[in-house]
Amino acid sequence: MDGVVCDSATHQTDFVYLLDTIRGNHLVSVVFSRISYLITVNTTVGGNVNVAGATPQGQNQYLAYYGDVVRFTIAPETGYYTDSLIVNAVSQTQLDEYVINGITDNYDVFAKFAMYQFSIIVNHNDLGNVVPSTAQNINYFDTAS
Numbered sequence: 001m002d003g004v005v006c007d008s009a010t011h012q013t014d015f016v017y018l019l020d021t022i023r024g025n026h027l028v029s030v031v032f033s034r035i036s037y038l039i040t041v042n043t044t045v046g047g048n049v050n051v052a053g054a055t056p057q058g059q060n061q062y063l064a065y066y067g068d069v070v071r072f073t074i075a076p077e078t079g080y081y082t083d084s085l086i087v088n089a090v091s092q093t094q095l096d097e098y099v100i101n102g103i104t105d106n107y108d109v110f111a112k113f114a115m116y117q118f119s120i121i122v123n124h125n126d127l128g129n130v131v132p133s134t135a136q137n138i139n140y141f142d143t144a145s
Contacts, residue, residue: 003030003031004017004028004029004030004031005028005029005030005031006019006026006027006028006029007026007027008027017030034065034066035065035066036063036064036065036066037063037064037065037066037103037104037105037106037107038057038061038062038063038106038107039051039054039061039062039063039064039070039103039106039107039108039109040060040061040062040106040107040108040109041060041061041062041072041109041110041111042060042108042109042110042111043110043111043112043113044111044112044113045113046076046077046079046080046113046114046115047074047075047076047077047080047082047111047113048075048077049072049073049074049075049109049111050072050073050075051070051071051072052070052071052072052073053068053069053070053071054068054070064100064103065103066103066104067102067103067104068100068102068103069099069100069101069102069103070099070100070103070107071097071098071099071100072097072098072099072109073096073097074095074096074097074098074111076113077113078140079115079116079139079140079141080113080114080115080116080140081113081114081116082095082096082111082112082113083112083113083114084110084111084112085098085109085110085111085112086108086109086110086111086112087107087108087109087110088105088107088108089108115139115140116139116140117137117138117139117140118137118138118139118140119135119136119137119138120135120136120137120138120144121135122134122135
């Protein structure tokens with residue numbers, strides 16, 4: 001409850017407003033506000049977390065109200081994959097989406113992205129040399145020579 005308005009006068013109260021010594025009609029209005037929660041979303045380089053069902057409140061923060069359904073879609077950029085998704089310090093097994101069905105608390109969401117790496121292994125016979133002669137790990141879209 002945000003307050004009580006009685007006969008055009010605003011009163012701040014913590015749930016109880018007492019009308020005492022009543023000598024006539026009164027108009028009492030009670031003002032309620034929705035309970036709001038803050039969602040903080042952070043990521044590493046290589047992707048984004050798209051948030052639906054909450055209102056942006058600045059960089060990486062969103063506002064949702066009690067009971068709202070909030071959906072997070074985890075979207076790696078080309079050449080990256082979702083390495084981990086952590087919600088309120090708990091690692092999640094589904095890495096492409098997370099849904100809060102009826103929010104009742106603040107949330108922290110962290111998505112870690114990693115670049116795809118590929119191994120290049122060179123095999124050759126004894127009739128010549130190949131440089132480099134050892135295995136190489138190459139990041140997505142890099143050039144190997």
